[in-house]
Amino acid sequence: MNFEQILAHHLVDHKTSHKVVATLGPLGAVDMGLSPLIRTMWIACAVAIVALTFAARSQSSLARVMRSLFEPAALFVRDDILEPIFGHHAGHYLPYFLTLFFFLLTCNLLGLVPHMSGVTANPWVTAGMALCTFGLIQYAGVKEQGLVSYVVHIVPGGVPLILWPLLFVIEVFGMFAKCISLCIRLFANMLAGHVVSLAFLCMIFIFAEMSKAFGASMIVPSVGLALFIYTMDVLVSFLQAYIFTFLTALFVGGAVHPH
Amino acid sequence: MGDLLTPDVGLTVWTIVTFLCLVAILKAFAWGPLLKSVEDREARLRADREGAERARAEAERIQRELEAQMAGVQAKSRELLSAATKDGEVLRARLKAEAEADAAAIKARTTLELAAEKDKLAGDLRKEVASLSVLAAEKLLRKSVDAGVQKSVLEGFFKDLDSGKKAGSN
Numbered sequence: 059m060n061f062e063q064i065l066a067h068h069l070v071d072h073k074t075s076h077k078v079v080a081t082l083g084p085l086g087a088v089d090m091g092l093s094p095l096i097r098t099m100w101i102a103c104a105v106a107i108v109a110l111t112f113a114a115r116s117q118s119s120l121a122r123v124m125r126s127l128f129e130p131a132a133l134f135v136r137d138d139i140l141e142p143i144f145g146h147h148a149g150h151y152l153p154y155f156l157t158l159f160f161f162l163l164t165c166n167l168l169g170l171v172p173h174m175s176g177v178t179a180n181p182w183v184t185a186g187m188a189l190c191t192f193g194l195i196q197y198a199g200v201k202e203q204g205l206v207s208y209v210v211h212i213v214p215g216g217v218p219l220i221l222w223p224l225l226f227v228i229e230v231f232g233m234f235a236k237c238i239s240l241c242i243r244l245f246a247n248m249l250a251g252h253v254v255s256l257a258f259l260c261m262i263f264i265f266a267e268m269s270k271a272f273g274a275s276m277i278v279p280s281v282g283l284a285l286f287i288y289t290m291d292v293l294v295s296f297l298q299a300y301i302f303t304f305l306t307a308l309f310v311g312g313a314v315h316p317h
Numbered sequence: 318m319g320d321l322l323t324p325d326v327g328l329t330v331w332t333i334v335t336f337l338c339l340v341a342i343l344k345a346f347a348w349g350p351l352l353k354s355v356e357d358r359e360a361r362l363r364a365d366r367e368g369a370e371r372a373r374a375e376a377e378r379i380q381r382e383l384e385a386q387m388a389g390v391q392a393k394s395r396e397l398l399s400a401a402t403k404d405g406e407v408l409r410a411r412l413k414a415e416a417e418a419d420a421a422a423i424k425a426r427t428t429l430e431l432a433a434e435k436d437k438l439a440g441d442l443r444k445e446v447a448s449l450s451v452l453a454a455e456k457l458l459r460k461s462v463d464a465g466v467q468k469s470v471l472e473g474f475f476k477d478l479d480s481g482k483k484a485g486s487n
Contacts (some may be wrong), residue, residue: 099335
């Protein structure tokens with residue numbers, strides 16, 4: 059087994075159930091079969107639902123402790139991310155962004171737990187999240203400005219009429235590019251931690267191919283470096299959840315306030 | 318690793334469905350109560366702060382009122398003290414004047430009484446002297462004089478005495 063195979067084994071999602079084909083409109087026949095990654099995502103959802111609902115509704119001392127952990131994060135999303143961008147509209151979008159932040163955070167952290175899959179280290183998961191952002195941009199733009207005004211304001215004001223169609227195409231592509239950048243940023247950052255950790259651990263076996271003693275001497279530094287990267291991944295999990303939420307708010311805010 | 322980039326539309330659809338369901342579930346069960354408790358606490362803190370500011374303003378107002386009342390009381394007490402001092406001065410002057418007037422009246426009355434007593438004593442003395450003079454003259458003259466003659470002689474004597482006294486005093 060070479061390094062690429064080890065990486066593929068750990069990072070590529072493999073369908074575990076029988077093929078479930080569903081016809082989804084223009085997408086045609088899609089395999090909706092389950093996989094470890096989807097199950098991990100559902101576990102993340104269940105953890106988020108149970109923890110947040112318990113913290114929000116229970117009056118026990120444990121719930122109070124959990125509330126004291128979640129509330130600063132929720133207030134941070136509301137006061138430091140949404141209110142500067144959305145102003146008095148912040149309350150309308152708050153549940154979406156709070157869910158986005160906690161969902162990404164839970165998935166990121168759950169990806170660090172042994173026997174769980176790195177949900178956000180998969181580009182097709184982050185693509186789904188980016189599509190949700192794209193949909194929210196369109197929804198918020200049309201809701202706040204109206205359809206015609208939103209389409210007109212996709213191109214900045216003061217552009218010569220002759221350049222308008224060209225700029226319209228560029229701006230629409232820009233809108234997709236923003237979402238694609240969201241998708242790639244999250245996927246690449248979360249994948250990088252796994253790849254680097256695996257690379258450090260594989261160093262033991264690579265050096266062991268040369269000499270068993272050499273390989274044994276690499277155990278401590280390799281595991282130490284892998285643990286360091288693992289600790290960094292915890293920080294990156296929070297950071298990437300914040301960055302994805304903040305950039306989504308920024309892009310949606312651009313559609314809500316075109317000027 | 319190429320498998321990682323192989324399109325997996327099913328996974329993307331599951332992600333979107335799962336995430337949107339999570340938004341709906343958390344909005345229904347978690348965010349409402351959590352945000353409500355946060356907003357309640359913020360409202361309570363805001364109310365407490367406003368209450369504290371109101372109490373401070375009330376305390377400052379009461380302090381200003383008390384200071385104003387204290388200044389009024391001090392001014393009034395100074396005024397009362399000044400009025401009492403003035404009344405005391407007036408009373409003292411009045412009592413002094415009354416005492417002086419009483420003393421003057423007593424002195425005048427005493428003077429008059431003394432003068433009257435002196436006159437009375439002088440009259441009595443004159444009568445006594447006259448009797449003694451008549452007696453002496455009677456003895457000298459060895460001559461008996463009746464009461465009518467005695468009276469006319471005495472009157473004449475007194476008249477001469479008075480005129481002699483006035484001439485002497487002039």
